[in-house]
Amino acid sequence: MKLVIGIVRPEKANDVLEALYRADVRGVSLGPVQGHGGELDRVETYRGTTVKIGLADKVRFEIAVSDPFVQPTIDALCEGARTGEVGDGKIFVIPLERAVRIRTGETDHGAVTPVGA
């Protein structure tokens, strides 16, 4: 059981969701984050004020999966998020100690397997 964290471009988030759906990965959390990962700064000008935007908007996926689903999840994230330009993002895989489904009290494998899957 692993927690897969994927940080991707916001404009690719929808493609990632589609790819995950096709890979039968159905339980995801995501949210907006800002970060810096080596991409060039974007320059913006507001009247006389010119700024470099050092932090880029990203979307962070958090996906808890059982072991057989780790590789398909990583593949889906790569497939959906890649453009080939600097700034496509990162994937981190972290061992997951416990998972509990609040509604039923199911733990671990049962908790990370979506209902009906």
Next chain:
Amino acid sequence: MDGVILAQASEVNTGDTAWMLVATALVLLMTPALGLFYAGLVRAKNALNTFMMCIAAIAIAGVMWALVGYSLAFDGTGDLIGGFGHVGLQDVTFEPRDGTTIPHLLFMAFQGTFCIITVALISGAVVERMRFGAWMVFAALWSVLVYAVLAHWAFGGGWLIEGGTLDFAGGVPVEMGSGFSALAAALVIGARKDYGRQALLPHNAIYALVGAGLLWFGWFGFNGGSGFSTGNAGVLAFTNTLLTPACSLVAWFLLDLLRGRRVTAIGAATAIIVGCVLITPAGGFVSPGWAMALGFAGALPAYAVIVLRPRTRVDETLDVLAAHGIAGFTGILFIGFFAQQNWNGVSDGLVYGNAAQLGDQALAALAAPVYAFVVTYVLLRVIGLVMPLRVTEHEEALGMDTVQHGEEAYPTGEGAILVMPEAGIEAEVPIRT
């Protein structure tokens, strides 16, 4: 006797002039209001660019109008186009414009604000993907090749007005002109890359409502000013501009309830605009009672097109065709049935025994859409040969605001590092095609 009437007609009336000064400012307000309405309807990453397309219309169409557009539209009574006598505002002075009691200069300014809003309306068809530069080139050429020509036909002494077509405030040049040009523009530019794949939702319904409200406010100058005086026709059109959109709102509420069991806010904003468009051509020609009937009945075809259009592949993004083209078409035809001479002093419609009026209206309802569609289609194809019309897919994904303007509608300031002026701006925007 003739001499006396001429002498009276050629005098500037201060009351009329005061109203038309205000009306001109009201109509100009409609373009930023449209920008707000459109900006609310697009995604946050494209909000500024969408607004800026309307601001660009003020800039480009305003200049083109003064240079050539006004002359082509309002100099002389040629069948198809006016003359070049007023190019560069030559001979446009404080003397009253023929047939009105307001200074020629003010007449030109009032008509200029119509040209501006019409150009801005078309942007609704191509937002979120059309390059800003290509849009400005299009705006310059369209304002002359399409708007000025249609305005001449309907207002300036061209074949439609001479033939008896009634168009009070611009059903032909403004509403059908923009609506059917929008359809052509959407076909040439093509759909947004995510159209039909992802839900592309309005990012701020409040903007849409505020924008629609300000448009309605401005529309009192648009319709109420199109009598060029404080006389009966202007007063009738002004009052109908209150009544028709109110009825369209009620009709829209009912249609929303029938279709989805809820009254929607974006629907209400749309209904206000549809109502204002419906009464634009008919404002000074139909009774208040018929104006209300027009608001109710005319909402239906516009609503139908708005429901059906997203089921097609045509990404006419903000439904300019439905709200302006179809509603303008409906309003123009409505005059042919329900115009009433004892209200307008000009002509009756079919219902009051003058079937010929319906024929004149039908002619305009056919000619204007065909001209607008064909010329816009060809014009954009030609511009497309010289420069790319839309941004790349990658840029479209990033959003038009940062790509086209280097600004965001909602900058957080987080992670923004001040570039000191003396250091120079060495970094370039890291966008590759």
